[in-house]
Amino acid sequence: MSKAVWQREELATDPHRRGDKAEKVQAMFAAIAKAYDLNNRLHSFGLDQRWRRAAVAMAEVTAHDDVVDVACGTGDLTQLFADAGAKSVRGLDFTPQMLDIARAKSARVQAVKIAKPTRKQAAVPTYEWGDATALALADASVDVLSIAFGLRNVGDPRAALAEFRRVLRLNGRLVVLEFDEPRNSVIRALNRFYTHRVMPWSASLIAGDTSGAYRYLPRSVETFLNRDSLKSAMLSAGFASVQQRALTFGTCVVSCARVHG
Template identity: 40%
Template sequence: MPPGPEGLLAADRSSSYTVPVVPDAANPERKRAYVRAMFSAIARRYDLLNSLLSLGLHKRWKRYAVELATPPPGGLALDVCCGTGDLALLLKERLGPTGRAVGVDFAEPMVRLARQRGAGLPGVWFVQADAEALPFPQDSVDVAAVGFGVRNVARVERALEELWRVLKPGGRLVVLEFSAPRNRMFAALYDFYSYTVVPWLGRRLSRHPDAYLYLPTSIRSWPDQDAFADRLRQAGFVRVGYRNLLFGAVAVHVADKPGVLPQEPGLARANSVKTGPTGPREVRR
């Protein structure tokens, strides 16, 4: 059993908030067990939690991420750390009737809920598996996406290596993740919202309010946009870039596996996007 969240509380010296200590990368097994247990416990409230943390905008951002992914009609798309399956279902819409979308999550309750959502839809599957050991052959996937999940992986570099392995040459990875707001005033407001309002709601809406503290803390400890872009390059990806959303509180990272691009018009369209669904943000490509 992972240590209880009550044993993982500490005062954050950079603020007045009391936050849970995120299990660090030096102990990946401890983090893996903690995160799996937490997401298994909050699976039925997961979509609500995403709505709270994103100010209700996460579904709109996911559609934007899928637009940048440019999944080819009839192709195979992978949604890693799929949660309840939002990205897999959106990818399937773009893949068309002959396309296939597979969602992967290591928390069995999440997979069960995703399967319920995808029941009866042809070409959509959900499997229980770890992002660090994807059950797919090398060079088999056209597009891979990760939505608000990569920061919770125990060994991020290993997961990026796996994503690179399963993508076809020229395949595209899109990572949608909370990040570092560029505007200081907005950053202060978002911190207050994340560490005060969200936990307050969590105590009233969930039997696991500690999760509503862990997740904002995991966001704060996550590398900023440029640092994560460097990680993608170190993993072997090329044409790495990102789009900031909500003043940088969220970033959509786009990266390609070297090789012949499967869909040149799609890449051109993705690179031409200059405005996002939520207003001002930086463009880096």
């Protein structure tokens, strides 16, 4: 059983204002890493990979692109960028337990490709520890930088956006996939019932989790930047244009910001 990370009284306030948010998020993901993929598939009704593919499509990846997937977790989005034909793909995360799973999954993918070779050659993703607010990357060294369901969990999201802008090349793209609250009041009410009442109980049961991760999730969404505020934050960080696409009735949004000269 995992130890409690988020207390109920802590989630009664805004978790994004806590000075120890980053440490709590790291401990939380360490606790749920083994059941992370299963819970994602079950509680998104299998849509989470479709959302990730939408993010890859918005990035318009080419065979010349160097891609960095920040807060890569278990590597699902990272692998999709590799499959899309990028020149190189690197996954960064600050939870070692998630990186261990990402590496194991990548090894299985490569084993299948060796056993069943095709003409299409895809980059092999690499995975390493990384902090979204202090990337160990040179200025203007990345063509595409992605972060899926991770910006909300960063200790200082605006500092992360500035860091993303620093490492992106001219004409580079930042792709942010994040949960949002649906704008339709009926759908929003149904979504809140599901995410506050159903999902925390069932996901915690599946993961054997007592860290509070699945109580933190809906609370962190409703207290985070909505799509309009996120767009403004991206523009304030120095990005020249932002395109957004709402997915599945607005329960999540993919935002693509570009670096212009």
